[in-house]
Amino acid sequence: MAPTSFDDQYAGCAAAMTAALPELNRTEFQANKVYADGWVLGSTRWQERQAWGPPPPPPPPGFRDEHGVALLAYTINSPLFKEFNVALREAGRTRVHYLQHFSFKTFHFLLTEALQLLGKAQRSPRCLQVFRGVQGLRFRPAGPGATVRLGGFASASLQNATAQNFGKETFFGIWTCLGVPIRGYSFFPEEEEVLIPPFETFQVINTSRPTQGPTRIYLRSLGEHSTYNCEYIKDKQCKSRPCRLENSAMGQAPLSTVWSLALLLWLLVGGAFPESPRLPWPWAVRL
Numbered sequence: 368m369a370p371t372s373f374d375d376q377y378a379g380c381a382a383a384m385t386a387a388l389p390e391l392n393r394t395e396f397q398a399n400k401v402y403a404d405g406w407v408l409g410s411t412r413w414q415e416r417q418a419w420g421p422p423p424p425p426p427p428p429g430f431r432d433e434h435g436v437a438l439l440a441y442t443i444n445s446p447l448f449k450e451f452n453v454a455l456r457e458a459g460r461t462r463v464h465y466l467q468h469f470s471f472k473t474f475h476f477l478l479t480e481a482l483q484l485l486g487k488a489q490r491s492p493r494c495l496q497v498f499r500g501v502q503g504l505r506f507r508p509a510g511p512g513a514t515v516r517l518g519g520f521a522s523a524s525l526q527n528a529t530a531q532n533f534g535k536e537t538f539f540g541i542w543t544c545l546g547v548p549i550r551g552y553s554f555f556p557e558e559e560e561v562l563i564p565p566f567e568t569f570q571v572i573n574t575s576r577p578t579q580g581p582t583r584i585y586l587r588s589l590g591e592h593s594t595y596n597c598e599y600i601k602d603k604q605c606k607s608r609p610c611r612l613e614n615s616a617m618g619q620a621p622l623s624t625v626w627s628l629a630l631l632l633w634l635l636v637g638g639a640f641p642e643s644p645r646l647p648w649p650w651a652v653r654l
Contacts (some may be wrong), residue, residue, distance in 0.1 A: 369518030373458035373465050373595060374566040377476060380597035384476050387603065388433075391491045392473045399470040405447030406474075409440025412554065424551035427488030434481035437474060441520065442560065451475075453518035459594060467469060468521075478520060482564050486547045487507055488597065493590060495546060497561045498530035499539040513571045513591060521546075523558040537575035543567060544588040566593045573601035 372521075377384055384603035396403045413436045416423060423435055451471050458469035499521060509515055523541055524530045525548070527562050530538065549649075550556045569586035604610050632654045 369456065369516040370564070370594075371458075371460045372456050372516065372518040372565050373475065373517075374468065374593040375475070375479070375595040376566060376593050377479060378596055380600040381480060383596070383600045383604065387600065388473055388476070391599070395470050397405050401446050401473055405440045405445050408443050408445060409436045409438075412439050412443070418628050421556075427484050430481070433477055434484065434553050438481055438549055438562075439554055440474075441550070441562075442522070442552075442554040444554070448520075448522075455520070462595070462598055465595070465598055471598055472614045478562075479564060480543075481552075482547045482562060483627070485549070485608075486545065486648055489547065493606070494542060494544040494571055495525065495533045495548070495561060496562075497525055497541050497543055497546060497578045498527050499523040499541060500530040500533035501537040502533065502535065503626070508588065508610060509571050510559065511571050511573060515569050515571060515586065516565060516567065516592065519565050521563040521565075523561045523563060525561060528573035529558050535581055537584065539582065541569070542587045543569075545591060555593075566591045568592045587619075 396406070397626050413423075413432065426435070441451070451474060454469055454471055455475065458465045458471075465472075522533075523539070523543070523546060524533075541563070543561065543563050545567040546561040549560050549562050550558075555559045568589045568591060570589050573583065573585040574583065601610065
């Protein structure tokens with residue numbers, strides 16, 4: 368179940384989190400060069416697309432420039448996505464560890480909210496069959512029936528052949544109901560990428576681990592599981608007085624000007640399965 372992964376969904380505190388981002392982001396820009404450099408790349412690409420195309424798709428309600436930049440920064444071939452996921456898989460060890468040592472809080476929130484907004488606006492079918500290839504990491508597959516999470520934001524593809532290009536050590540066939548197609552916001556739109564959040568849970572439906580060839584793991588969505596919720600806001604606003612978290616999970620406040628200033632400040636400071644079986648259809652999936 369990836370028990371040490373940080374899995375906050377910000378239910379009831381998205382607006383408060385959005386309001387806290389400018390100060391938090393300034394701190395993380397200065398402390399985390401990998402994040403800052405990746406953000407600069409994503410922001411530059413976002414501005415280029417808006418100026419010269421191809422333009423991003425029409426955004427759903429509440430989707431801001433920062434969400435688009437975060438998705439582009441994640442999908443660019445830079446150290447950001449790897450270092451972010453490594454840190455994310457350990458950030459949930461304890462609440463204190465997240466608050467004191469996880470320097471991707473802004474990025475985690477923006478990616479989480481971006482997928483929530485895009486997923487909410489997505490037309491049916493909501494559940495998708497996707498494929499994921501992994502290189503440099505061989506998993507020990509749990510037995511059929513086990514419940515697992517992927518532990519980080521997991522990139523998969525609607526195309527079997529595309530996933531095969533990303534690794535030949537472990538291949539996943541995944542039926543996801545929380546993963547969201549991000550082709551219009553990906554640095555590589557031809558990959559037909561689907562981004563799966565770390566809090567989606569899956570049932571292992573089949574595995575194989577041959578002496579030669581890739582480990583193969585087939586997963587079916589069970590729903591979601593989060594240990595944490597609104598931890599940053601609770602720490603900042605709820606220590607000395609009671610807090611009431613709003614019901615809305617989607618913050619709407621615009622931040623484009625603030626984020627442009629933050630970017631300027633930083634610049635100044637210096638795979639798939641051959642003959643893979645069809646995964647179970649929605650009647651077998653508990654949402």
